[in-house]
Amino acid sequence: MLLLLLDFDGTLAPIRRDPGRATLAASTRELLTRLAARRDVALAVVSGRTVADLRRRVGISGIYYAGCHGLEIQGPGLRYRHPRAAAYKPVMKRIARCLKTRLDGFTGVLVEDKGYDVAVHYRTAGRRGIAAARRAAAEVARRHARDCRLERGRLVYEFKPRIAWDKGRAVRLLLSRFRSRQPFPVYIGDDLTDESAFRAVAGRGLAMLVDNPERPSRTAAPVRARSMSAARRLLLALTGAGCAWRPGR
Ligand SMILES: [Mg+2]
Numbered sequence: 001m002l003l004l005l006l007d008f009d010g011t012l013a014p015i016r017r018d019p020g021r022a023t024l025a026a027s028t029r030e031l032l033t034r035l036a037a038r039r040d041v042a043l044a045v046v047s048g049r050t051v052a053d054l055r056r057r058v059g060i061s062g063i064y065y066a067g068c069h070g071l072e073i074q075g076p077g078l079r080y081r082h083p084r085a086a087a088y089k090p091v092m093k094r095i096a097r098c099l100k101t102r103l104d105g106f107t108g109v110l111v112e113d114k115g116y117d118v119a120v121h122y123r124t125a126g127r128r129g130i131a132a133a134r135r136a137a138a139e140v141a142r143r144h145a146r147d148c149r150l151e152r153g154r155l156v157y158e159f160k161p162r163i164a165w166d167k168g169r170a171v172r173l174l175l176s177r178f179r180s181r182q183p184f185p186v187y188i189g190d191d192l193t194d195e196s197a198f199r200a201v202a203g204r205g206l207a208m209l210v211d212n213p214e215r216p217s218r219t220a221a222p223v224r225a226r227s228m229s230a231a232r233r234l235l236l237a238l239t240g241a242g243c244a245w246r247p248g249r
Pocket residue numbers: 007008009010011189190191
């Protein structure tokens with residue numbers, strides 16, 4: 001069977017200036033629905049967004065949603081939450097409050113409390129906002145170094161609980177669930193946080209990076225798609241629609 005693991009922002013949905021406005025195109029939803037309906041395919045969306053947020057934006061039932069970089073995973077017969085995740089909610093709340101206070105008034109800087117982690121988006125910020133976000137992120141991370149680690153994504157800082165967990169571990173968990181069906185994993189993502197997932201499928205499946213201006217200079221993905229639409233064409237080919245796939249545009 002094919003285990004299709006897809007990041008959301010920058011992979012399935014175009015990156016929007018305001019992350020709250022990212023939407024899945026109707027044609028992509030239709031394509032995913034067709035793939036999910038195949039008996040030899042299991043589909044999972046793996047994202048930094050929460051499961052609730054992903055469900056709302058993707059809106060396909062009967063598939064797997066791995067949210068908050070895999071700290072929570074839900075799907076047919078599976079309701080996983082990392083056993084240590086909930087304990088971090090209060091400290092994440094404090095971190096979010098602290099960042100909001102410090103970054104209040106900087107246009108284009110958005111602090112998002114996702115429960116298990118906190119994101120500082122600076123996609124639409126000007127130079128002052130970007131500098132302020134960098135400073136605040138570094139200071140708050142230092143102050144909470146015992147509880148959280150700071151990671152950089154595509155124009156976002158992410159505060160994650162100090163739990164040895166990432167998208168790669170979430171992918172391994174899903175792989176082990178399907179072990180008896182000998183899954184061939186295909187993971188497609190565009191960001192630094194996808195690198196652990198690329199490594200998780202190395203040697204047993206296919207990892208593909210969707211290229212972008214903020215792409216990691218080094219990547220564990222052996223295949224690069226030049227754009228989201230090139231990645232989309234691979235999905236189309238996987239539906240069996242008979243489309244020959246090329247990694248170019
Ligand atoms: Mg992404």
